Amino acid sequence: MELRIGVVGTGAIGEDHIRRLTEVITGATVVALSDINEENARRIAKKYNAVFYKTGNEVIWSPDVDAVLIASWDPTHAGYVLECIKAKKYVLCEKPLATSAEECLEIVNAEIQGKKKLVQVGFMRRYDTGYRELKEMLKSGIIGEPLMVHCCHRNRIPGPQHTTDMTIKNSGIHEIDVLRWLLDEEYESGQVLTVKQNKNAESELKDPQIMLLKTKSGVRIDVEVNMNSHYGYDIQCEIVGEKGVIRLPDPNTILTKLSGRNSYEIYADWSFRFTRAYDIEIQQWIDSIKGSGPVGPSAWDGYVACITADTLIKARKRETIEPIIIQPRPEFYC
Numbered sequence: 001m002e003l004r005i006g007v008v009g010t011g012a013i014g015e016d017h018i019r020r021l022t023e024v025i026t027g028a029t030v031v032a033l034s035d036i037n038e039e040n041a042r043r044i045a046k047k048y049n050a051v052f053y054k055t056g057n058e059v060i061w062s063p064d065v066d067a068v069l070i071a072s073w074d075p076t077h078a079g080y081v082l083e084c085i086k087a088k089k090y091v092l093c094e095k096p097l098a099t100s101a102e103e104c105l106e107i108v109n110a111e112i113q114g115k116k117k118l119v120q121v122g123f124m125r126r127y128d129t130g131y132r133e134l135k136e137m138l139k140s141g142i143i144g145e146p147l148m149v150h151c152c153h154r155n156r157i158p159g160p161q162h163t164t165d166m167t168i169k170n171s172g173i174h175e176i177d178v179l180r181w182l183l184d185e186e187y188e189s190g191q192v193l194t195v196k197q198n199k200n201a202e203s204e205l206k207d208p209q210i211m212l213l214k215t216k217s218g219v220r221i222d223v224e225v226n227m228n229s230h231y232g233y234d235i236q237c238e239i240v241g242e243k244g245v246i247r248l249p250d251p252n253t254i255l256t257k258l259s260g261r262n263s264y265e266i267y268a269d270w271s272f273r274f275t276r277a278y279d280i281e282i283q284q285w286i287d288s289i290k291g292s293g294p295v296g297p298s299a300w301d302g303y304v305a306c307i308t309a310d311t312l313i314k315a316r317k318r319e320t321i322e323p324i325i326i327q328p329r330p331e332f333y334c
C-alpha cells in the first residue's frame, strides 16, 4: 500500500524531502503540498504531480492525505503539529519541534490526551552511520566510560534571517539531541560563551558561540557552533573516554592527489553531508507508520531538546551557568 503524504513547507529541505519521497523512498507518494511561497510550491506540485493547497491546514485535513511532513519555518511547526494531532494523522516535523519548551509541552500533552504516538521529530543525525557507530562503540565499553565530548558544528554561511538565538535553537539543537542520545543520559547544566566576533558575520549576529553542557553523570561537552566558517559545512565529534578516544569520521569523499597535494572535498551544506541519514530517517518513518507507529525521536525528545536550548539561550544572556530543569518524563514516553 502506498502511503499518501502531504508536505507543508516546500523550501530547501521540503523540496529535497519531496524528491527523496518520490525517487528514493519506497511505499509512499507525495500527493499534496502547501507553502506560503505559492509560486514555488505550484512549480514543485507540477513537477511531482501533487495537488497544491492554499494552506497547510488544508493539506493536513485533506482526506487524500494519510501522513504529513512539516518543513516550513521553525515558528510554524507547533501549530501544524497540533493540527495533525487533532486530525489524528502521523506527522514528521523537521527540527525544532517548536520554538519554545511551553509549545513543546502543549504538543506532548495533546499527544498524550489523544492516546496515540503520532509525532516524530526530524533529528536525522541519529540515522547517520558515523553517529550510529559511535553509539555502538560507546555501548561496547571499548573506551571505558565517556568523560568529555568535543564537537564542532560549522556552517559555511548562515541562512537568511538567522539570529543569535537560532545558532542554538536551530543549529546547535542537533548536538543537543544527538549527544543526549549517544551518551544515553540527560543534561544537568549549561552555559554559552561568546567569543571574539567574526567580522564576516552580520553585525547583530553573535558568531561563533560555544555551548558548554554537563550531563547528570558529569560528562563535560563543548560544542563550537559557527555559522560563518566560510570554507564549508563541517561536523566534528570526538568522545574522550577512560581508555581511549573515538571520533566521528569525515564524510567519505574521494582523495584527490593533484599538483603536489592530497585533498578531500568538504561539502557545502547539510543536504550533502547528511543525504544518506535523511534517506534512512524517512524510509524508517514510512515503514514504522505502516506498522505499529513511529519509533524515531519523539515529541518528548523534541521537548527535551527545546528546554535545553531555551536554558542555554538564557545562560548566554545572563552570562551564567544555568541548571537544565526537565519535567518528569510521562509514562507514555517511557
Ligand SMILES: NC(=O)C1=CN([C@@H]2O[C@H](COP(=O)(O)OP(=O)(O)OC[C@H]3O[C@@H](n4cnc5c(N)ncnc54)[C@H](O)[C@@H]3O)[C@@H](O)[C@H]2O)C=CC1
Residues within 6 Å of the ligand: 008, 009, 010, 011, 012, 013, 014, 034, 035, 036, 037, 056, 071, 072, 073, 074, 076, 094, 095, 096, 122, 123, 124, 170, 270, 274
Ligand atoms: N534536519 C535538518 O538537518 C534540517 C532541518 N531544517 C528545518 O527545516 C525547516 C525548513 O528549513 P529550510 O528548508 O532550510 O528553509 P527554507 O526557508 O528554505 O524553507 C522554508 C519554507 O517554509 C515556508 N513557510 C513559511 N511559513 C509557512 C507557513 N506558515 N506555511 C507553509 N509554509 C511556510 C517558506 O515559504 C519556505 O518556502 C526549518 O524548520 C529548519 O529548521 C532545515 C535544513 C536542514
Ligand SMILES: O=C1[C@@H](O)[C@H](O)[C@@H](O)[C@H](O)[C@H]1O
Residues within 6 Å of the ligand: 155, 159, 170, 171, 172, 174, 270
Ligand atoms: O538543520 C539544519 C539547518 O536548519 C541549520 O541551519 C544548520 O545549521 C544545520 O546544520 C542543519 O542540519
